[in-house]
Amino acid sequence: MMHIADVLKAFQPHRGDAIVVPGRGGRHWINLSDNQMLDAPVGDPAMGGHAGFAFGLALAQPGRKVVLFDSEGDILMSLGMLVSIAEQAPTNFYHFLLDNECYATTGGQPVPNAQNVAYDVIARGAGYPRAHAFTELAPFASALPEILDRPGPVFVALKVHAEIENAPITQRRRWNPRSRDKVAHDLHETLAKG
Amino acid sequence: MPDGSVVALSPETVLGEMKKNGVSHVVWLPDSETNWLYLLMKAEPSLTLVGVSREGHACSIAAGIAVGGRTPMILIQNTGMMESGDSIRGWLMGLNIPVVLMVGYRGWTRHGVNADTAATFTERFLMAFNLSYYLVESDADAPRISVAFQEAARTRKPVVVLVGDEYHGFNR
Numbered sequence: 001m002m003h004i005a006d007v008l009k010a011f012q013p014h015r016g017d018a019i020v021v022p023g024r025g026g027r028h029w030i031n032l033s034d035n036q037m038l039d040a041p042v043g044d045p046a047m048g049g050h051a052g053f054a055f056g057l058a059l060a061q062p063g064r065k066v067v068l069f070d071s072e073g074d075i076l077m078s079l080g081m082l083v084s085i086a087e088q089a090p091t092n093f094y095h096f097l098l099d100n101e102c103y104a105t106t107g108g109q110p111v112p113n114a115q116n117v118a119y120d121v122i123a124r125g126a127g128y129p130r131a132h133a134f135t136e137l138a139p140f141a142s143a144l145p146e147i148l149d150r151p152g153p154v155f156v157a158l159k160v161h162a163e164i165e166n167a168p169i170t171q172r173r174r175w176n177p178r179s180r181d182k183v184a185h186d187l188h189e190t191l192a193k194g
Numbered sequence: 195m196p197d198g199s200v201v202a203l204s205p206e207t208v209l210g211e212m213k214k215n216g217v218s219h220v221v222w223l224p225d226s227e228t229n230w231l232y233l234l235m236k237a238e239p240s241l242t243l244v245g246v247s248r249e250g251h252a253c254s255i256a257a258g259i260a261v262g263g264r265t266p267m268i269l270i271q272n273t274g275m276m277e278s279g280d281s282i283r284g285w286l287m288g289l290n291i292p293v294v295l296m297v298g299y300r301g302w303t304r305h306g307v308n309a310d311t312a313a314t315f316t317e318r319f320l321m322a323f324n325l326s327y328y329l330v331e332s333d334a335d336a337p338r339i340s341v342a343f344q345e346a347a348r349t350r351k352p353v354v355v356l357v358g359d360e361y362h363g364f365n366r
Contacts, residue, residue: 040261046284049254053285056258056266059219059242080247084255088244184289188261 002137004098004160008032010141011067011096014148018065018094019187021054024105025069025098027175037190042180044105048077051085051095058090058152061191065092065148072099072119073111079122082155086127091151095123100162108164123155131155203332203359205231208296209238211339215294218264219244221252225271225298249274253281257291271298272316275354282323282352292346294339295354299329302358320354327354 005028012032019038022029026041033039042053054068075081075097085093101114111117120131131154132147134140140158147154165172178186208231212220220235221244222228235241246252249270256266270278275297286293301310308314320327326345328338339355346353 042289044284045257045288046250046254046280048250049257049281049285052251052254053258053261056219056221056255056260057262058258059244059255060259060262060264078248078251081251084244084246084251088242180288181290184257184261184291188263191261191263 001135002140002158002160004028004100004163005032006137007096007098007140007158007160008069010137010144014144015067016065018067019054019057019061019191021050021057021066021068023050023069023074023098024071029069030175037186040183040187041176041178042183043176045180048074048081050074051078051081054095055081055085055088055090055093058093059088062090062092064191065094065152066090067094067148068096070095070097072097072101072117073103075119076111079126082123082126082128085153086123086129089127089129089153091153093152093154094148095128095153095155097155097157098160099157100160102162102164104162104164107166108162119157120155123157128153128155131157133157133159135159203330203336203357205234207333207336208339209234211336211343212267213238213240215340215343216265217267218242219256219259219266220269221246221255221259221266222269223247223249223252223271223274225274225300228269228298231269248277250278250281253278253285256293257285257289260291260293261289266293268293268295270295271312272300272319272356273312276312276315276319279319279323282325286352287323290350291352292350293352294342294346295352296339297354297356299356299358302356304331304358316356325352325354327356329356329358331358 021040058066120133124131252268259266301313342353
């Protein structure tokens with residue numbers, strides 16, 4: 001098992017000028033990012049859509065890497081997205097999955113069949129040409145440069161510790177100073193400048 | 195109302211509206227109205243067709259395409275639009291995405307008497323979501339498609355075009 005913050009720290013030196021959709025890792029990535037105008041911490045507009053949003057960015061910006069940190073709860077809501085991504089096969093799309101085996105933001109209840117799902121196998125079966133799975137940080141960090149150097153699409157399933165939240169939503173600390181529509185606007189403007 | 199068997203909404207007209215409005219990506223799920231349009235879109239080099247397996251997926255994909263600087267259009271049926279409610283709310287309305295959803299109006303009869311609850315609830319759904327919409331039944335109505343694109347761009351909101359031509363134009 002890895003900590004989400006450690007996963008993102010391992011990725012950060014390799015970010016380059018990639019667009020990063022941090023998904024449920026946003027609260028950590030905001031403290032690590034060196035280019036927040038190319039980040040898309042949109043929070044949770046509607047569960048299950050992070051993969052589609054990042055995929056759309058990859059289609060629109062074929063000359064720039066798009067790196068997504070998805071979650072298993074999200075992708076379980078939209079497994080069909082994997083076949084759409086695999087069909088288009090954007091070579092600039094890097095799909096990481098933070099699998100904490102539960103719905104952490106609602107108190108940590110397990111996702112269905114939490115400990116017995118091989119998401120890398122599902123991705124490969126959907127048509128992703130490359131898929132990996134890691135449970136420990138060291139081998140992941142070691143493999144990361146090659147994963148990112150090769151063309152996408154690639155799927156990387158990562159087992160991470162759950163960061164469970166039980167406080168009522170209104171009492172949770174707001175970590176993102178930008179609203180999600182401001183995030184989308186800022187990224188759009190940044191990309192328009194080239 | 196023109197006789198639908200004589201005057202219909204042709205797929206060529208719809209494709210022309212897409213091109214006129216700079217559509218780069220059509221995010222879609224096939225329905226009973228769109229096969230001829232599909233063949234035309236597939237042959238059009240300026241369009242990328244992005245197939246989805248459930249209509250709600252189209253919303254987040256279109257949002258990413260729009261934020262990335264291109265022009266998506268969503269092409270689905272009214273049944274799928276209703277299934278997509280939370281994604282329309284969160285990904286399209288919540289991120290201020292200017293996008294046109296072209297929605298096949300399954301069950302539309304024009305006279306208010308229908309046997310299909312998909313038609314019964316379509317406009318009620320649109321009103322509940324406060325989504326602006328235009329009805330297109332024939333080629334003569336096609337300029338409304340451009341009106342929808344202009345409104346989406348001006349308001350930075352999703353705008354719906356209801357295609358009330360289930361058995362004619364798109365199928366030839």
